[in-house]
Amino acid sequence: MGKESFRTIQSLGRDELIDELMEHNALSSDLVVKGYGDDSTVLNHQKGYQLLSSESFMEGVDFDLTYVPLHHLGYKIATAAVSDIYAMNGSPELVLVNLSVPNKISVDMLKEIYRGIGAAGKDYEFQIGGGDLTASHQTLGISISCYGEVAQDKIIYRKGAHEGDAVCVTGDLGGAAAGLRILMREKRFWEEQDQQQAFQPDLTDYEYVVRRQLVPVARKDFIEKIADLNILPTSMIDLTQGLASELQHLAEASEMGVYFYQAALPISLDTRRVADEMKEDVDKYALYGGEDFELMFTLPEEQVEGLADEFSDFTVIGQVTDKEEGIRMQKAEGEVVVFDGSGQQL
Numbered sequence: 001m002g003k004e005s006f007r008t009i010q011s012l013g014r015d016e017l018i019d020e021l022m023e024h025n026a027l028s029s030d031l032v033v034k035g036y037g038d039d040s041t042v043l044n045h046q047k048g049y050q051l052l053s054s055e056s057f058m059e060g061v062d063f064d065l066t067y068v069p070l071h072h073l074g075y076k077i078a079t080a081a082v083s084d085i086y087a088m089n090g091s092p093e094l095v096l097v098n099l100s101v102p103n104k105i106s107v108d109m110l111k112e113i114y115r116g117i118g119a120a121g122k123d124y125e126f127q128i129g130g131g132d133l134t135a136s137h138q139t140l141g142i143s144i145s146c147y148g149e150v151a152q153d154k155i156i157y158r159k160g161a162h163e164g165d166a167v168c169v170t171g172d173l174g175g176a177a178a179g180l181r182i183l184m185r186e187k188r189f190w191e192e193q194d195q196q197q198a199f200q201p202d203l204t205d206y207e208y209v210v211r212r213q214l215v216p217v218a219r220k221d222f223i224e225k226i227a228d229l230n231i232l233p234t235s236m237i238d239l240t241q242g243l244a245s246e247l248q249h250l251a252e253a254s255e256m257g258v259y260f261y262q263a264a265l266p267i268s269l270d271t272r273r274v275a276d277e278m279k280e281d282v283d284k285y286a287l288y289g290g291e292d293f294e295l296m297f298t299l300p301e302e303q304v305e306g307l308a309d310e311f312s313d314f315t316v317i318g319q320v321t322d323k324e325e326g327i328r329m330q331k332a333e334g335e336v337v338v339f340d341g342s343g344q345q346l
């Protein structure tokens, strides 16, 4: 391939890349209700829909073995995979685990990863159904595909948000990014020492954010609560990447705009404390940090109170607007900023 034809992945962007790759897909099976482009793939099923989601973690890109306990790694990747099933209002049933294993990883280390996946299986109620195992030269790679189910009249897509709906998020945002900052700082500190000792930082002051990074929890509780209350959000997505990017995904799929308030972003005090210490803007953790695995959903205004009466761990951050209005954030001081197509703030 000539050098002029070498297009870098960065030059295209993630969503455009996936679109281009998928141009090679030749078939459109009757089984498939929604192919790629939402949190899970949706298939027809006698009783409802089947859901499929997939997550890959590469050492050095998605995790760093210096500071990630292996059972946490197993739990976290399972969380990431089931979170996409919950984001469709489904329940996970089974996962397939693919491992690419370098020589530096022992049997006991792999068993630790599986202990984490098994613990997630108990919490989220899925079975480990099989997988694949291959060797790798240097780096550990793990991928989990998750199979789940949802009743036809309960499925929630990214599309479906209506003008005027409240835009809501569960839990708090930016904690995982704050935790990553702390772990990276401690690693740098350790590297600057003579590295005689194993990496054993004292993280007691940062317990909350470090847990948010290492062992995030998918919001099964929210899915169960809305089922109990018979509340059906009009659209939903999980927050794997930062809020800005997922707002873009939801707004685009729904062909709507979103107006939201910076001051309304739910951010814990522990997360704020880390940003202060790092002299960084905490809202950037929430907007661009990612890995919070919270759910963002839209709900007709008149249903918000009913949900709030029964479930307190969610926040209204704004409302759905006309598509022409784009994605806009009103800053605490009143200034309004627009987000462009890539989710970056203009």
Ligand SMILES: Nc1ncnc2c1ncn2[C@@H]1O[C@H](COP(=O)(O)OP(=O)(O)O)[C@@H](O)[C@H]1O
Pocket: 018, 021, 022, 035, 036, 037, 038, 039, 040, 041, 054, 084, 240, 241
């Ligand atoms: N390599 C790929 N080929 C085809 N589709 C892909 C690929 N990677 C991701 N997708 C699809 O793009 C959509 C978004 O994926 P992704 O950004 O990984 O979402 P999430 O953050 O919810 O895991 C999904 O529908 C997924 O199936």
Ligand SMILES: Cc1ncc(C[n+]2csc(CCOP(=O)(O)OP(=O)(O)O)c2C)c(N)n1
Pocket: 055, 060, 061, 062, 063, 064, 180, 240, 241, 289, 290, 291
């Ligand atoms: C060593 C290390 N580097 C970076 C991160 C941060 N990180 C890893 S995955 C991720 C979220 C986005 O992941 P991506 O693969 O783009 O998401 P998906 O395919 O699931 O949408 C972030 C912020 C991390 N946790 N550990």
Ligand SMILES: [Mg+2]
Pocket: 038, 039, 083, 084, 087, 237, 238, 239, 240
């Ligand atoms: Mg998702």
